[in-house]
Amino acid sequence: MADIAKRAGVSRQALYLHFPNRAELLVATARYLDEVHAIGTEFDAHVMGQAGTERLTGFVNTWGNYIPKVYGVGKALMAMKDTDEEARAAWDDRMGAVRGLCEVTVQSLAEHGALSEDLDENTAADLLWTLTSVRNWEQWTQECGWTHAQFLEHLNRAARRLIVGA
């Protein structure tokens, strides 16, 4: 909080005039980033506006491109999850929304007969949701040293291999 105040050019206490605590400041920041990057419009265009394997590609690319933009605040919220109930609820709520996108994506695959035969829709959504998690992005780009382009390429390949049927 002291660091943030310094960077914002205000006193530490001024932050508490705008946000009740650290968790809500981070949540507000995340919401602000959503707005700035118009993530809702992006999803509408590239996910809800597509079907079958194109919807899958749209989801993977749109979400994959968004992750690095929210990684900073996301990492802070994830770190608070274990000790702060409010941070946990906020992060779980956001990831729940992503999980919802995974579900509709899988549904569209199923409708087009493109879902792998050995998977039910729920398991497929679980797989896609975890595959595209922020933690996996973190590991691939930070620990493995993948570029963003490599990340998107391999994530698309993995998603297809994991949940799309022959």
Add this chain to the structure above:
Amino acid sequence: MADIAKRAGVSRQALYLHFPNRAELLVATARYLDEVHAIGTEFDAHVMGQAGTERLTGFVNTWGNYIPKVYGVGKALMAMKDTDEEARAAWDDRMGAVRGLCEVTVQSLAEHGALSEDLDENTAADLLWTLTSVRNWEQWTQECGWTHAQFLEHLNRAARRLIVGA
């Protein structure tokens, strides 16, 4: 530290007579768990003693069965990673060992012509390493509610689909 001391039936300060700090206590606990569960022997038998896709199955099952046993201390170390340099080094060292197992597993697949044609060995190891991460185990079993058996089953399927060639 206070909680651990309480559960151990000693004073908080007594812990500091045995371990210089929290990070080293956790690292020592992890090493103790390795010993108790004879993880080295397990890997020797089910990974190094196998080849090709059997080595892959051996690695996935052995490591997959070990994760829940070290999850407690692992979670604590992961939480410290961002602020404590020693914890970061300790955890990265352990995960580096797992990454090494992924490499030899992928190598064995390649030698038997079982590695997917569109992957180089390094990328395949990155994929397997991330797929089998503790974070993914956490998400699948805690958030998705998978049983341990389901986890192992789907992890094996995913590993095969992701890195084994036709």
Add this chain to the structure above:
DNA sequence: CGTCAACTTGACACAGTGTCAAGTAAATCG
């Protein structure tokens, strides 16, 4: 001119880690 909103400084409580000093009690050794 007075008031209000936004901010400041400075203090404090509280939790958690790590340090330090002094004391105790039991085992070990000469």
Add this chain to the structure above:
DNA sequence: CGATTTACTTGACACTGTGTCAAGTTGACG
């Protein structure tokens, strides 16, 4: 047997970070 050593105790303290509180400043606006 007495002296020492080992393992532990109690209790204090420093330091960091979050969140709270009180009192004061400053500028805009009716």
